[in-house]
Amino acid sequence: MRLRVVRRAKWCVLTPVGEDGRCGLLEFLEGLSGEMALDAGRLKRRLRVLSELGSIRNEGQSRAIEGADGIFEVKGKHVRAFYFNYSGYRIVCSHGVKKPKKNQVLAEAAKAERLRVEVARAEREGRLLIEEEE
Numbered sequence: 001m002r003l004r005v006v007r008r009a010k011w012c013v014l015t016p017v018g019e020d021g022r023c024g025l026l027e028f029l030e031g032l033s034g035e036m037a038l039d040a041g042r043l044k045r046r047l048r049v050l051s052e053l054g055s056i057r058n059e060g061q062s063r064a065i066e067g068a069d070g071i072f073e074v075k076g077k078h079v080r081a082f083y084f085n086y087s088g089y090r091i092v093c094s095h096g097v098k099k100p101k102k103n104q105v106l107a108e109a110a111k112a113e114r115l116r117v118e119v120a121r122a123e124r125e126g127r128l129l130i131e132e133e134e
Contacts, residue, residue, distance in 0.1 A: 002007070002129045003092065008052035008097070013083075014130065015093045015116060025081060028096040032079065039076030041098070046074045050091055051055035068109035070116075082112040092119060 003014040004023050015025040028041040046061055056062035056074070065071045065082075074081045076092075080100065083093040094112035122128040 001118060001127055002131060003119070005045050005130065005132050006093065009048075009051040010073070011051045011089045011091055011095060011110055013047050013052045013091045014086075019022075025093050025096050029079075029081075032099055036076075036078050039079045042076040043074055043079060046076075047093065050074070050083070052128075054085070054089070057082045065104055065105060065109040068113060071109040071112045073109075080108070082111055084116050086116070086119060088112070092116070 002017040004017045004026075004100040006015050006026070007011055007013040015023055017023050020084060032040045046056060049056055050062075060075065062072055062074045065073060070084050072083050074083065076099075078099050079096055080098075083091055083094050086092050092115065094115040095108075097108055100108050119128065
């Protein structure tokens with residue numbers, strides 16, 4: 001399993017890299033257009049704040065997902081990125097989506113939870129590789 005550094009300060013913000021070398025979160029943000037492209041900028045700034053502080057206390061910008069233990073979302077007006085804190089000052093952003101409906105939030109959080117389990121397994125097995133952003 002490979003994770004790519006998105007932002008590095010006191011905390012390291014990481015996101016998964018596919019077998020093909022593509023990074024879903026970054027491609028999602030770069031593929032947005034119009035007003036949603038402004039949201040991509042907002043999310044990137046909030047990821048910077050996460051890398052500096054480890055959390056965002058403003059619930060209008062980031063919040064814990066109720067019913068999903070330890071899974072959070074970074075919020076823009078129209079898009080969200082799901083993340084969790086991992087050992088050693090690491091934050092892993094699983095994926096980005098257009099703003100989900102209330103009944104879809106837990107399903108999106110479940111994707112982040114599955115990634116958390118996969119990251120932990122890869123680390124235990126010595127298969128976790130962390131690469132710098134290109």
